[in-house]
Amino acid sequence: MKIATYNINGIRARLETVTSWLSEQAPDVALLQEIKIVDEAFPREEIERLGYRIATHGQKSFNGVAILSKLPLEDVTRGLPGDDSDDHARWIEGTVIGGQRAVRVCCLYLPNGNPTPGPKYDYKLRWMERMHARVREFLPLEEPIVFAGDYNVIPEARDVRQPDNWREDALFLPESRAAFRRLESLGLYDAIRLRSQAAGLYSFWDFQRGSWERDNGIRIDHHLLTPQAADLLVDAWIEREARGGAKPSDHVPVWIDLDA
DNA sequence: ATGACTAATTCGATTAGA
Numbered sequence: 001m002k003i004a005t006y007n008i009n010g011i012r013a014r015l016e017t018v019t020s021w022l023s024e025q026a027p028d029v030a031l032l033q034e035i036k037i038v039d040e041a042f043p044r045e046e047i048e049r050l051g052y053r054i055a056t057h058g059q060k061s062f063n064g065v066a067i068l069s070k071l072p073l074e075d076v077t078r079g080l081p082g083d084d085s086d087d088h089a090r091w092i093e094g095t096v097i098g099g100q101r102a103v104r105v106c107c108l109y110l111p112n113g114n115p116t117p118g119p120k121y122d123y124k125l126r127w128m129e130r131m132h133a134r135v136r137e138f139l140p141l142e143e144p145i146v147f148a149g150d151y152n153v154i155p156e157a158r159d160v161r162q163p164d165n166w167r168e169d170a171l172f173l174p175e176s177r178a179a180f181r182r183l184e185s186l187g188l189y190d191a192i193r194l195r196s197q198a199a200g201l202y203s204f205w206d207f208q209r210g211s212w213e214r215d216n217g218i219r220i221d222h223h224l225l226t227p228q229a230a231d232l233l234v235d236a237w238i239e240r241e242a243r244g245g246a247k248p249s250d251h252v253p254v255w256i257d258l259d260a
Numbered sequence: 261a262t263g264a265c266t267a268a269t270t271c272g273a274t275t276a277g278a
Contacts, residue, residue: 009277010267034277036268061268062276112278152278171278206278207265220278250266250278 001071001098001260002026003105004239005148005221007033007204007251015043017247022050025239027255028070029096031107033150035064042066059089065107065149072097080108082130090127098260101144103229106134108149113170121170124152128179135186144229144260147188150251151222153180155190158199159219171220183224191223191236191256203238204251212243221254232258 004027008014011032022030030052035042039058047054051070057078058064067073073094080091090109095102108131113124131147138145154172157163166172184190192201202217211217225233234257242252 013267034267112276114276114278166278169278204278208278209264211265218278 001028001096001103001258002255003029003031003103003146003148003223003258004253004255005031005033005107005150005223006253007109007150007221007249009034009249009251010036011043012037014247014249015046017245017249019046019050021242021253022047022052022068025253026070027068027253029105030068031105031148032066032068033064033107033109034062035066036062037064055092055094057089057092063089063109065089065092065109067092067094067105067107069094069096080127080130080134082133083126086127098258101232101260103258103260104138104143104145106145106147108147108151110150110152112152113176116168116170116173124170125175125179128176128183132179132182132186135183135188139187139226142228143226144232144258145226146223146229146256146258147225148223148254148256150220151180152220153177154218154220155180155222159201161200161202161216161218166218171218187227188224189227189230191225191230191233192219192238192254194230194233195236201238202240203254205243207250221251223254223256225256229258232260234259
């Protein structure tokens with residue numbers, strides 16, 4: 001079961017890019033972030049035509065997440081518990097029925113948090129605490145579960161080309177990195193790090209300042225796996241080439257393959 | 261020191277992203 005996470009930065013602007021990608025790369029499951037559209041306006045037909053079931057949790061203009069699946073998709077729920085006043089569409093869950101076993105997937109778009117300090121950073125840290133609580137609910141189930149998406153967190157210095165440029169940024173502040181580590185210390189595994197300890201494995205390059213040409217990237221799109229999902233891991237990789245394609249997002253797809 | 265890109269909203273300038 002190949003599961004890709006991909007921040008597409010707007011489905012309207014990226015429809016051709018995304019449908020070409022789905023046709024050529026054919027992920028079994030695609031977890032999308034920043035669809036930036038309401039559910040009713042999501043281009044379902046163009047994507048269903050390629051063999052995908054679709055579950056969206058959209059929002060006007062900003063945010064919005066979606067699960068696309070070639071395999072049966074069940075028990076979809078929307079929203080991250082823990083704050084009834086939070087109206088951002090940043091979390092959707094579903095169960096994908098593989099040939100051998102079912103996998104719960106949680107597609108997330110974690111708040112950016114800039115500028116710091118301030119209310120947006122407070123929201124980011126609170127959101128991470130809510131995610132921590134949600135993960136704690138899942139772990140006793142001892143099931144294969146994948147938490148994948150745009151975490152907006154650079155975990156370590158080896159995940160950023162120019163660490164000094166990010167010292168004051170919400171993506172790399174010690175509190176953000178500690179909150180990410182606290183998710184891992186619950187017993188989750190960063191899929192890429194189960195396959196490689198290399199530096200320079202980036203998933204985002206800014207549109208500005210020639211970041212792509214200079215390889216001035218960061219790794220902020222991750223799959224965190226429960227132990228039972230990690231047991232099934234066949235491979236994990238970043239589709240770096242996507243950044244150099246036609247009308248690219250500023251993020252690229254990040255993949256895992258599970259024996260499911 | 262500053263702005264630089266891109267997208268969405270709604271057709272101009274603002275907000276947001278990271």
